[in-house]
Amino acid sequence: MNDLKIIVTLAWRNLWRNHRRTLVMLSAIGIAAWAMIFMTSLIRGMVNEMLRDGIRSLPGHVQVHHSDFRDDPSVGNLVGMTSADIGTALADAGIERYSARIRVPAVISSERESRGVLLLGVDPEREVAIDAIGSSVAEGRTLESIDDNGVIIGRKLAKKLDTDIGKRIVLMSQDPDNEVADRGFRVVGLYEASLVAQEEAFVFAGRATIQRMLRIDDSVSEVAVVGEDYRVVAPLLTSVRAAIGGQDEVLPWMDIDRYLGTMMGVMDGFVLVWVIVIFLALSFGLVNTLVMAVFERVREIGLMLALGMRPASILGQIVVESLFLLALGLVIGNLFAYLSVIPLTDGIDISAVAEGMEMFGASSVLYPELELRDMTTANVVVLVLGLLASLSPAWRASRYEPVEAITKV
């Protein structure tokens, strides 16, 4: 293309013809890009924290259950392999971070109250290894082994049952023959979770103790496996299926906890909508700037057309001018976003509104996360839509009749 150099030269110099207008527009694009990226990093940080907490607080990245367990989570639907065999198979597959659990519905009774709960018989060492909820004991002690005779309950549940550390409670469930299986335990620890509902729902006890109570030998009802990255679970899923899948159901966390799985998709959609909404506000300024720039140069454009420049080159000139404007604005916006987020990586204390945040699972400290894909989304949206927006004034400029444009007053 013969005219490319002259198009680029003209576009760049025309950009600086009206310094003030260009600087205002650059500021607008810069602020918009900053707002897109900075706000996205805050929200991404919050949602990622919620996802990590949610995944940590029981599902793991991949879970194994009896194929009927999700419809009927009772003691009758146990995983086909014993916990010892599961340990061996996963170790052979090179998987170290897992927990084999009992997970059955039960009733917990204090001397004052009774409530329905989910009873989890866990291996405390394994739960700590996968950083699950049972390890986050706020008061008292954690479980010491699979034979521990104590239980850990949520602080909220303790309040509801009007019980406390050191007091006894009774857990009652059913064995595989539908006979009542119950046992007395002493409350040894209280845990806190980001979701109040979890504090009320889950009760942790030693796995072997619960296996004995339920008379299920070394069987378990759930295996939770944790990989490197909760967003990339496909390879882990394949490995777990190969190691211990058998007749059991092996599912990723997003299929087990639909709310959490949906949240990740919703977040991606939200980022896109947020970026587009900000861009739409910005586009009015951008189009107006370009329309004014074209309007001020009608005679000049007519001259170039009269001298033999092709209309496509005129269109290219305006589009390249817009590209310069957008690219410079984005550089400024990205730079400011980066400089804004970096000092905040230690977290922003939002405890003033923490109670409200906790209601939907967010912690009281917000950790902004600057993700490359969010920055890419913001930049691509601004560039692509910005160039599309500039096509209208550029097209108009290229359609001028030279003889009319030259004489335009």
Added chain:
Amino acid sequence: MSAVRCIDLCKTYRQGDQDIKALDHVDMVITQGDLVCLSAPSGGGKTTLLNAIGGLDIPDSGEVWIADQRIDNLSKGALAALRLTQIGFVFQAYNLVPVLTARENVEFVMQVQGVPAGERGDKSQAILEEVGLAGLADRRPAEMSGGQQQRVAVARAIVSRPALVLADEPTANLDSRAADELMALFVELNEHRNTTFVIATHDQRVMAYAKRLIKMLDGRIVDDIEQHAA
């Protein structure tokens, strides 16, 4: 050999509820190497004729020939290519691109033509020397006088050595001294390069430089005079 041939050209504009005949059956032949002035009072049709010759405006009927090529039936793209390669233009005002220097303005047409940078640089330097502006090559239009700007426009018009240069009121915004200098330049280029000049003007001083004076009135040629240039 004819540089320009117009055969029975007609062009009518609609102004309000009136039809204005800008060109009314114009027949004209301009030979190669001529320096012609089209003279007419305002609205007489000289600019319309010039635009039709330059492929900037399409006549309603009739034919326009540049050398051996009929141009009134060409597409917009073909007309743009014709203007780029065969015709030089000098307009009344706003002749230069404000963000380009004198040298860049002169190189503009060559750049669009795809002339290599080295050749462009040599040619623009030579032509700026020829029009007496070598020292102002790096100035932008706003840093030059009206006369200097028109000289740059002339340099741009002739740098690619087109056979035909069309100038529409080139001295309209110049004082008499600058106008004389510009016309002297036209004469010199006409004589030394055998470039054909067609100049639309109603300035008597400009007409005095022409070898041939064509007078128009209400879109028609009313007089065609061979004259000895000043």
